[in-house]
Amino acid sequence: MVVGKKINRVDAVTKADGTAKYTEDLLDDKCLVAKVLHSTIANGKVLSFDLEEAKKVPGVVKIITSFDVPDIQYPTAGHPWSTEKAHQDVCDRKLLNTRVRFYGDEIAAVIADDEIAADHARDLIKVEYEEYPAIFDMEESVNNPGDVPIHEEKPNNVIVKSNYEVLDYDEAVKEPGLIKVTGVYETQKVQQCHIENASSFAYKEAGKVVVVSATQIPHIVRRVCSQALGCDMGKVRIIKPYLGGGFGNRQDALTEPLNAFLTLQVGGRPVKLMYTREETFFGTRSRHAMKFYITSYVRPNGTFAAREIVAYSDNGAYGSHAHALVANAVNAFRMMYPVGAIKGVAYTVYTNNPTAGAMRAYGIPQIGFALEAHVDDIIAKLPNDDAISFRKKNMMQLGYVDPGTTITCHSTGLSECIDKGREAIGWDEKIEKYKNQTGDVRHGVGMGIFCYKTGVYPIALETSACRMILNQDGSIQLQVGATEIGQGADTVFSQMAAETLSIPFENVHILSQQDTDVTPYDTGAYGSRQTYVTGMAVRKTAESLKNKICDYAAWMLNKDRIDLDLVDNHIVRVGTNDVLISLKEVAMEACYSRTNSNHIAAEETHHCSDNTYSFGVCFADIEVDIPLCQIKVNRIINVHDSGTIINPQTAEGQVHGGMSMGLGYGLLEKMLFDPKTGRMLNSNLLDYKLMTAIDTPDLEVAFVEPKDPSGPYGNKSLGEPPVIPVAPALRNAVYNATGVAIDSIPLNPEKLFQEFTDAGLIK
Amino acid sequence: MAKQLITVTINNKLTELYVDPRESLADMLRNDLKLTSVKHGCDVGECGACTVVIDGENFDSCIYLAIWADGKSITTVEGLASLEGELADIQQAFVDDGAIQCGFCTPGFIMSTLPLLNVEEDLSREEIKKQVSGNFCRCTGYTNIINAIEHTREKIKNDRDSDK
Numbered sequence: 001m002v003v004g005k006k007i008n009r010v011d012a013v014t015k016a017d018g019t020a021k022y023t024e025d026l027l028d029d030k031c032l033v034a035k036v037l038h039s040t041i042a043n044g045k046v047l048s049f050d051l052e053e054a055k056k057v058p059g060v061v062k063i064i065t066s067f068d069v070p071d072i073q074y075p076t077a078g079h080p081w082s083t084e085k086a087h088q089d090v091c092d093r094k095l096l097n098t099r100v101r102f103y104g105d106e107i108a109a110v111i112a113d114d115e116i117a118a119d120h121a122r123d124l125i126k127v128e129y130e131e132y133p134a135i136f137d138m139e140e141s142v143n144n145p146g147d148v149p150i151h152e153e154k155p156n157n158v159i160v161k162s163n164y165e166v167l168d169y170d171e172a173v174k175e176p177g178l179i180k181v182t183g184v185y186e187t188q189k190v191q192q193c194h195i196e197n198a199s200s201f202a203y204k205e206a207g208k209v210v211v212v213s214a215t216q217i218p219h220i221v222r223r224v225c226s227q228a229l230g231c232d233m234g235k236v237r238i239i240k241p242y243l244g245g246g247f248g249n250r251q252d253a254l255t256e257p258l259n260a261f262l263t264l265q266v267g268g269r270p271v272k273l274m275y276t277r278e279e280t281f282f283g284t285r286s287r288h289a290m291k292f293y294i295t296s297y298v299r300p301n302g303t304f305a306a307r308e309i310v311a312y313s314d315n316g317a318y319g320s321h322a323h324a325l326v327a328n329a330v331n332a333f334r335m336m337y338p339v340g341a342i343k344g345v346a347y348t349v350y351t352n353n354p355t356a357g358a359m360r361a362y363g364i365p366q367i368g369f370a371l372e373a374h375v376d377d378i379i380a381k382l383p384n385d386d387a388i389s390f391r392k393k394n395m396m397q398l399g400y401v402d403p404g405t406t407i408t409c410h411s412t413g414l415s416e417c418i419d420k421g422r423e424a425i426g427w428d429e430k431i432e433k434y435k436n437q438t439g440d441v442r443h444g445v446g447m448g449i450f451c452y453k454t455g456v457y458p459i460a461l462e463t464s465a466c467r468m469i470l471n472q473d474g475s476i477q478l479q480v481g482a483t484e485i486g487q488g489a490d491t492v493f494s495q496m497a498a499e500t501l502s503i504p505f506e507n508v509h510i511l512s513q514q515d516t517d518v519t520p521y522d523t524g525a526y527g528s529r530q531t532y533v534t535g536m537a538v539r540k541t542a543e544s545l546k547n548k549i550c551d552y553a554a555w556m557l558n559k560d561r562i563d564l565d566l567v568d569n570h571i572v573r574v575g576t577n578d579v580l581i582s583l584k585e586v587a588m589e590a591c592y593s594r595t596n597s598n599h600i601a602a603e604e605t606h607h608c609s610d611n612t613y614s615f616g617v618c619f620a621d622i623e624v625d626i627p628l629c630q631i632k633v634n635r636i637i638n639v640h641d642s643g644t645i646i647n648p649q650t651a652e653g654q655v656h657g658g659m660s661m662g663l664g665y666g667l668l669e670k671m672l673f674d675p676k677t678g679r680m681l682n683s684n685l686l687d688y689k690l691m692t693a694i695d696t697p698d699l700e701v702a703f704v705e706p707k708d709p710s711g712p713y714g715n716k717s718l719g720e721p722p723v724i725p726v727a728p729a730l731r732n733a734v735y736n737a738t739g740v741a742i743d744s745i746p747l748n749p750e751k752l753f754q755e756f757t758d759a760g761l762i763k
Numbered sequence: 764m765a766k767q768l769i770t771v772t773i774n775n776k777l778t779e780l781y782v783d784p785r786e787s788l789a790d791m792l793r794n795d796l797k798l799t800s801v802k803h804g805c806d807v808g809e810c811g812a813c814t815v816v817i818d819g820e821n822f823d824s825c826i827y828l829a830i831w832a833d834g835k836s837i838t839t840v841e842g843l844a845s846l847e848g849e850l851a852d853i854q855q856a857f858v859d860d861g862a863i864q865c866g867f868c869t870p871g872f873i874m875s876t877l878p879l880l881n882v883e884e885d886l887s888r889e890e891i892k893k894q895v896s897g898n899f900c901r902c903t904g905y906t907n908i909i910n911a912i913e914h915t916r917e918k919i920k921n922d923r924d925s926d927k
Contacts, residue, residue, distance in 0.1 A: 008858055015866030016854040018800025018840040022867060025799035116785075193901050195804045195812055196867045244802070244867025245901050277805040486865025486902050649861040653903060657864065660904030685809035685899060693892040693905040 002498040002505050003713050006649045009491045011242070011484065011512050020242045020512075023199045023214045024274060031201055031270040032061055034262050035118040037108040037125050038283065039100040042134035042352040042678030043150070046098045046107055050126035054110065057124065059117030062265055065108040066096035069261065074228040077321045078217040078251035078358065080461040080523050090159060090319025092151050095228055095258050100129065101150055101317035102352050103678040104282040109258065109273075111266055134352040134678050138291065138314040141351045150317065150350040157350045159315055160323035165343040166334060166403050172306035172341035178297040181378045185370035186744040187727075189289040189314065190669040191281055192359050193690055196244025198275040198284045202259040204268025208235045209260045214243045216250040216485050217524030218514045228257035229264070236260065240514040246485040247661070248358035249285050251526040252320055281683035285357030286671060288325050289314040290366040294333075294374045297340075302385035302393055304340040309333050311346040313363075316355040323348040324459070325356075325363035332367050335402055335451055335613070337375075337394040352678050354671075358526060360658065361720040364452060365665060365727065369745060372448035372728030377741055387447055387732070388418060388427070396451055396613065407453055407611040411716070413641030413704035414449065414615035420702050421447070421639040425619040434736060443623050443634075444737025448728030451613045454717035455529030462529065462608035465520035466537040468497065468545045470600040472591045474569065474584035475507035476545070481522030482534035484512045487719050488650030489530050493538050495646055496713060500542035503569050503583065520603060528614075528717030531646060535712040537606035545602035552598055553586045610710045614717040616640035618662070618725035622733045626761050629752035631667060631734065637700035638722055644707050644714030651718060655701040658722025664691045666727030666745050689748075769833035773798075774842030782829040788822075789813040791829035792839060800840040800870035804899070811898030814871035815839050821875050823897070838877070840870035852918055853880060856911035864902030872898045876912050880919055888913070 014020045039046075049065045075089035082088050096106050108125060112118035132148045135141045135157070141150075145157040200213035209229070215221045218238040226233040238256070259273040275283060293310040311333075313326035323346070330344035361368075379390050392415060400409040422428070430445045437443065455462050467479040478497050484490040494508040522534055546566050553571040554561040563574050570579045571586060590598045621635040638655050645651045668689035672681040682688045707714030727745050734752075735741045740759045742751065756762040766781035773796060782791050787806075792798040792815065801824055804812035808826040815824045816838040843851040850858065853876055863869050875898045879891060886894075891912050892905070900908060 009861075009863065011866065012858040012863050013850065015863050015869050016840075016850060016857050016873070017844050017848075018798075018870045020866055021799065022802070024803065025793075029794075193899075194865070194867075195810060195899060195901055196802070196865070197804065243865060244804075245865040247901065274803075277807075277809070486867075488864070653861050653864055653907065656904035656906050657902045658904075661901070684807065685805050690899055690901070691904075692896040692899065693909065694889070694896040696892070696905045698888070698909075699904050699906045 002495045003646050004644065005647065007491065007495060007505060007647055009488055009650065010494055010510060011490060022196055022242045022244055023201065023212055026212060026241060027201055027272060028270045031272045032111050032113065032266060033115050033118045034109050034111050034259065034271050034273045035122045036106050036279070037122050039103060039105040039107050041100055041129050041131050042103040044100050044129045044131035046100060047128040047130055049108060054121040054124040057117050057121040059113040060121045061111045061113065063108065063110050063121065064096065064262065064265055066094070066098040069095040070230055072228060072230050074224060074257065075319065076224060076253040078220045078524060078526060081223055090322050092153065092319045095261050102354050104354060104680070105317065106258065106283070109262060111262055111271055136351055136353055136673065136675065136678055138312045138349045138351055141349045142347060150352065154350060159319060159348040159350060161347050162323065162327055163345040164404055167341035169306050169308060169341040169343040173297050175305050177300060178305050179300065179381055181296045181298065181381055183294050183374045183377050183743060185292045185294065185373055187290050187366040187369055188745060189353070189356065189671045190287045190665060191671060191688065192247035192249035194245030194247055194249060197277055197280040198254045200255045200259045201270055201272035202263040203270040204263055208237055209263060210237045210239065211256045211260050212239045212241065213256050214250060215240050215256065216246040216483055216526060218483065218516050219481055219521055220524060221253050221256050222516045224253035225257050225260045229260060238516045240483060242512055243485050246525065247360045248362065248526065251358040251524065252285050254284050277685060278683040281688065282354045282680040285320060285355055287359040288356040288363065288366065290326060290329065292367065292370040294370060296374065296378055298378055298382065300383065302382050302390050304337055304394055306341040309344045311344065313346065313348045314351050314353060314356060315348050316351055316353040318355040320355050320357040329363035329367035331404055332364050332451065333371055334404060335396060336371055338396055338400055339394045353673065354680065360661060360723050361452065362527065364450065365724050368448060368450050368724040369727045369731065372725065373731050373743060376732045376735055388422060391449055392418065395449065405458060407613065410612040410710045411643060411706045411708040412613065412615055413706040416704040417615060417617045417639040417641050418449065420704060421617050421619045421637055424637050424700065424702065425621055425635060427619065430621060437737070440627050441623055441625050442737040444733040445619065445621050446729045446732030446736055447617060447619050448725035448732065449617045450721060450724040451615050452528065452717050452721040452724065454532045454612050454614060455608065456527045457608055457611045462533050463605060464522045464534040464537040465603065465605045466534065466541040467520050467603040468541050468601065470545065470549065470587050470590065472588050474503070474582065474587040475509060476501070478508050478510045479519060480534055480538065481514055481519045482530045483514055483525045485525045487525070487654060488647065489525065491650055492531055492646040493534065496535055496538045497542050500539050501546055502567050528719040528721065531715050532711055532717065533606060533608045535715065536608060537604055539712045540604040540606055541602050544604050545600065548600050548602060549583065549586060552590050552600060553581060555596060556586060556589055557581060612708050612710045612716045614640065614642045614721055616721055616725060618729040620729040620733045622730065622737065624734055624737045626738065626756055629749035629756065631730070631747060633663065633697045635700065636697055637702065638725065639702045639704065640718065640721065641704050641706060642718035643711050643716040644705055645703055646713060646715055651703065652701050654719050655722040656699045658720070659699045659726055660691050660696055662723040662726025663696065665723065666730040666747060668746050668748055670746055767830055769830055771832045772836040774838060784830050786829045787825050788815070788827040788829045788832055789824040792824060798839045798841050802867055802871060811875060812868050812871040814874040814898065816874050816877050819878065821878055840873055853877070853911065853915045856915045860907045860911040860914060862903060862907040862911040868898060868900045872900060872908060879912060880915055886916070
């Protein structure tokens with residue numbers, strides 16, 4: 001068995017010895033340098049540029065402004081393209097924008113011989129603007145859109161408003177004896193903060209534009225570039241090398257379309273467009289800030305009778321992924337506790353903030369915080385329920401079919417996850433021990449649960465292709481369009497191929513590079529989809545290759561195909577398992593045979609038409625220093641049901657990383673903006689508080705592994721979910737410790753001071 | 764701007780080269796010597812991805828001028844494995860402990876651990892964490908990185924004890 005085994009990553013050695021080449025490491029010495037000029041107003045339009053001084057800087061090759069780019073509005077979201085117009089992504093930006101919509105909008109670009117010249121020239125460009133009042137608050141953007149809409153196509157600044165209702169909410173709330181609980185919950189804007197900044201370089205070769213880029217979605221970026229440039233897709237080639245983290249930010253076309261355009265302005269000479277850390281903060285994407293108004297009606301026996309949510313999502317200046325995130329959030333509001341009547345309304349709103357996009361778990365950390373905080377607020381009002389009994393009574397059960405999406409619960413180990421975490425953290429004893437505390441330092445425990453889909457079906461297309469080629473030595477080349485972005489995809493695909501083919505893991509060769517001119521089609525790394533969707537493509541292709549190998553062996557051995565199988569790297573006779581010939585001997589003959597040369601290869605597409613839920617829980621045990629407004633996390637454990645675990649080491653790594661991101665989300669991270677201008681104030685890694693080693697407690701991880709019948713190897717989503725339950729577990733632990741229910745994050749000292757002061761704990 | 768000649772030992776090799784006095788050590792290592800394990804993550808000494816060891820001490824090479832390296836000895840991650848390619852203990856521990864994901868922070872992180880590995884006195888996990896808190900990793904949550912450092916320190920201690 002290779003699936004389920006702890007195996008070191010296929011790319012670990014090349015990353016440890018420094019030979020792994022990332023985008024910037026592949027640069028041509030003669031590459032020109034492009035620098036983008038960002039707007040210094042948040043809302044308005046460029047009237048004119050004065051380039052005179054900038055052009056005089058030695059080394060400047062060309063300056064392109066927003067008046068020079070094609071009049072084409074294109075989409076950037078990393079979604080599979082919909083051939084139906086109604087479901088297509090928002091096309092609302094140009095390569096450079098004359099109509100400026102946030103502080104930092106891309107309005108011009110300098111191409112120069114070197115970085116110093118490019119920077120200097122950019123600083124000398126003078127811009128004349130016409131300025132409009134800027135709107136930074138999402139509710140204000142809906143309620144008072146102003147005279148000049150942020151995008152003329154959406155006069156009320158609402159990109160999409162959607163709603164749903166399950167059962168009859170108004171009827172359900174009439175039930176006598178219900179307890180009403182309301183709450184308003186807010187989550188902040190944070191950034192993905194992959195350590196490799198947004199970066200690409202582009203050149204022209206053989207009549208087409210080539211973009212080398214740190215992207216999660218090479219095939220989608222090819223399509224976006226072709227839309228932005230107004231050329232055919234075949235004229236664009238995207239190469240994705242090793243990549244320094246993505247977390248959803250690179251599930252978007254970032255620097256690539258402009259970079260592709262810029263190289264074409266200088267005859268196809270190589271041009272690099274590497275964003276600085278500051279530009280990556282404000283000029284790429286971020287997690288949507290959201291605000292939720294939740295009302296629940298609960299029976300005294302601890303079950304939901306009815307529940308309502310109104311959700312706002314701050315999309316910032318451009319559409320990007322737009323409504324997909326808050327729609328995901330309000331859907332999860334329904335799925336998490338599918339009991340009683342439920343209704344939801346969701347708004348995705350343009351503001352003059354930097355654009356939000358995809359980030360790990362796609363809207364669910366937001367609703368996960370809000371709903372799990374709300375659930376603890378409800379439990380506080382119930383006479384006979386506790387955090388675990390209430391959740392177990394109301395949470396999703398096996399066989400659930402979601403009325404909005406038809407996504408079915410094919411397997412669930414959530415109850416076992418809760419039991420395991422409860423035991424590990426010593427929940428029952430601690431709940432007892434932490435009762436009736438006084439004093440400055442108090443302890444608390446808290447929990448949060450989640451459910452998460454696997455991939456994007458049926459909201460969008462799910463498709464993936466895989467190719468396998470048999471080498472002469474019996475090893476294989478495994479090629480997928482799915483991307484390794486640090487999560488361990490290449491390793492688990494190799495395990496899957498070895499498992500199904502029944503060959504040694506070392507005999508599977510995979511390149512951590514996608515090239516749209518070579519690689520089979522796959523939409524890329526997002527939605528925790530790849531082990532599920534691409535995994536099935538790998539399995540199908542391995543089965544197909546195995547079949548072809550056995551066909552050839554049957555010819556070689558003059559046997560009936562049906563009597564042969566490939567087991568442990570050898571052709572064996574079915575039934576007796578007698579070894580007939582090694583795979584290597586078959587592979588050598590297949591290649592070099594003078595009578596029947598056959599280069600054995602297989603390629604299959606998996607058009608996925610299913611989905612399934614993964615589940616999990618976080619338990620946190622913390623201490624709160626009330627006068628110092630500090631939280632210390634003493635223990636934290638995530639327990640996950642992601643079905644069969646393909647590789648315990650990479651799986652644990654995903655959970656660690658998600659928990660760390662969840663700790664940052666819950667405790668520290670927040671993008672800050674000047675309320676007057678909209679300029680980002682902390683666009684650097686000193687002032688933006690990312691978790692360091694000293695901030696991070698030892699992270700504990702456990703799994704329960706019900707085999708999911710719909711997954712290729714019993715597996716379901718894992719990459720994104722670990723981030724979801726951490727922030728609510730921390731918030732609920734603070735509530736347990738202090739009796740103060742805080743309805744927004746991060747729980748940083750500034751917020752704790754305000755909340756503890758309001759509650760009278762600090763006088 | 765006129766370039767200046769510096770003499771510097773890089774990964775045990777004495778090297779002479781002309782550098783722009785405005786150039787960072789990170790750019791010199793990447794551009795002039797193609798030691799691309801030295802990564803740009805912030806260019807202002809915040810993230811640690813460009814960490815190299817200079818005369819036994821770890822530095823952010825992005826905020827260290829190339830000309831300051833004159834007469835000094837510099838090690839990058841390319842200098843750790845043996846001539847035959849066998850990984851150093853700390854590199855192997857990063858591989859075996861699952862301390863590597865996207866790998867972008869890995870070379871700098873490994874370089875930051877080097878001054879810790881041979882410290883003979885016991886170091887608590889908290890002390891180790893503090894020592895490497897100048898290096899950001901967004902993928903791993905640090906737990907396996909700290910494990911790898913502890914395992915390497917144990918191995919080095921055992922080797923030291925068996926030599927006695």
